[in-house]
Amino acid sequence: MMKKTDIVILAGVLGIVLMMILPIPTWLLDILIVINIAVAMLIMLLAMSTKEALQFSIFPALLLITTLFRLSLNISTTKLILGQADAGSVVATFGEFVAGGEIAIGFIVFLILVAVQFIVIVKGSERVAEVGARFTLDAMPGKQMSIDADLNAGLINEQQARERRSKIEREADFYGAMDGASKFVKGDAIASIILLIINLVGGFIIGMTIHGMPFSDALSTYSILTIGDGLVSQIPALLISTASGLIVTRATSEGNLADDVVGQLFSYPKLLYIVAAAIALLGILTPIHWFSTLPLSGLLFFAARRMQTNLNQKQVEEELQEEEQQIEEVRSPESVVSLLQIDPIEFEFGYGLIPLADMQQGGDLLDRIIMIRRQCALELGLVVPVIRIRDNIQLRPNEYVIKIKGNIVGRGELLLNHYLAMSPGFDDESISGIETMEPAFGLPALWIDEATKERAELSGYTVVDPPSVVATHLTELVKRHAHELLGRQETRALIDNLKESYPVLVDELIPSVLGIGDVQKVLIKLLKEKISIRDMVTIFETLADYGTYTKDPDILTEYVRQALSRQITQQFTQQGETMRVITVGPNLEKKIAESVQQSEQGSYLALDPVSTQTVYQKLTEQVNRAVQSGQQPILLASPTIRMYMRQIIERTMQDIPVLSYSELEPSVEIQSVGVVNL
Incomplete structure (x- = not known):
């Protein structure tokens, strides 16, 4: 059975239609006009108070009903104006009050209201409703996919997903209905202009011909009634048009109009x-x-x-609330979990070095760290994670430490008001300072003051400021430990970046040929020997070619190094220069080849301790000789034993590059400056 409210609403809508046909007494018309104004005010206040459009979802239907009600009143007043030259006290009061004895002023005010409503508010609301409906419909597939993704990830349950889908559908229906309902407002404005002309011209003619009014009386009477009728119609129409504009223009707001005005303006x-x-x-x-x-x-x-x-x-x-929240988090048992997080790279310093990181005191450490990350990306092809910078009161005032995954890998001390001067190979007795060690390369150096700086530079000393000392130390440590920073997650990021440009290559290799872990092992071995992995295309092409034959990361790495021969050659020699190397003698190569053992996990070197010690001694002699002559020591071996030779010297001489003949370009000229043999 229908409720009483349903019957009242149905009767009201039916009565609005009958008003267009049946005559209405002036006292009832006055009441209905006041009701129309009150409803328009209520609708505008509701539109201002709602936080989102769906809270006033009945607005499109209500817009149609109020427009129909207003048109019925217009027709009723028009019948009374033309038939009786009287439309009730409300219409007459509005006409006389606004006109104020001057009919021209009343017409101008009415025309201004019509122009403001039709040209500004109605046209704007219509356009916003049209665009809102279009964009809401276009965004529906993306919103549905987002809900499905959240549901699959377990962020929401099935009930929440249904509620979100229902809200999206209701939003689309609402904006679609608003797009259509805005046309009623536009038509209402046009109808008001037509009724104005009918009331004025028709009333003037009827008043003079039928009612026998003089010209001046007819003009005055029907002009005031027309103005009053237009005002009692246009004022509610203006309020509802404004409400329509508020509804469709507040799609991105999360509060009511008052909160947004106070909070934003x-x-x-x-x-x-x-x-x-x-x-x-x-x-x-x-x-x-x-x-x-x-x-x-x-x-x-x-x-x-x-x-x-x-x-x-x-x-x-x-701030007090945040401090209390932090205290509660520390006290809570769940706060221990956050302590398990380890930063990939940390830079900690004593309180005396705070000016290095404080931009207000002229510190540029943050800018230098950005340049370090860019440099590592260009030279190694590795995206260095964010370097965490913090002060540590447990350190000495001028001391700093660098940590990789929570472990200290380097430390040093700085004197902010001094410069670090490194000797060119001969000491100048006139240059005095505080003796120290350059932290990046372990070279003897001096801390000198500002007055000694210029004299030291003229004497051939390399003079650097404290921020440059830190930046150089940090850069070298990042390069040395770059292989420790490349995990499976970081490898996945590199693969995804490559897949954007070379999807076919990535799909062929992963996961059908090699897994992410296999690729990671190869990249780690390259970074461990400071070979750049920036040319990921060549690396993946080589892995795709040889990954079907072997899964041994050592062998795959050797294939990749040979494919990167041009890059490796340019890394260790300048164009046109002769590469001076220390070669591995035939007896040592034979000994190493005979000591290689095969197992299920792969091949490994089983060289006896005596031979290993002999190799260390021989190689140390050749390296020292090369360093004394100002040359970079490079060890050159045959392709079959290169990786085993690297294993021998990895712990004691990890900075010495070990190359094979297959990794060098045929055009490069090689000169042997020493031989390591048994």
């Missing part, structure tokens, strides 16, 4: 100070009277002062 007290000063100057420097500007300027200044006080108080409260 009055959140910047400094701007109010500027406005207050400008208004005050406008009254002082121009002919505008001061009593029109200074009170407003004072009010704005007072409001800005109050807002600044409230913002400061709110900030203090938020």
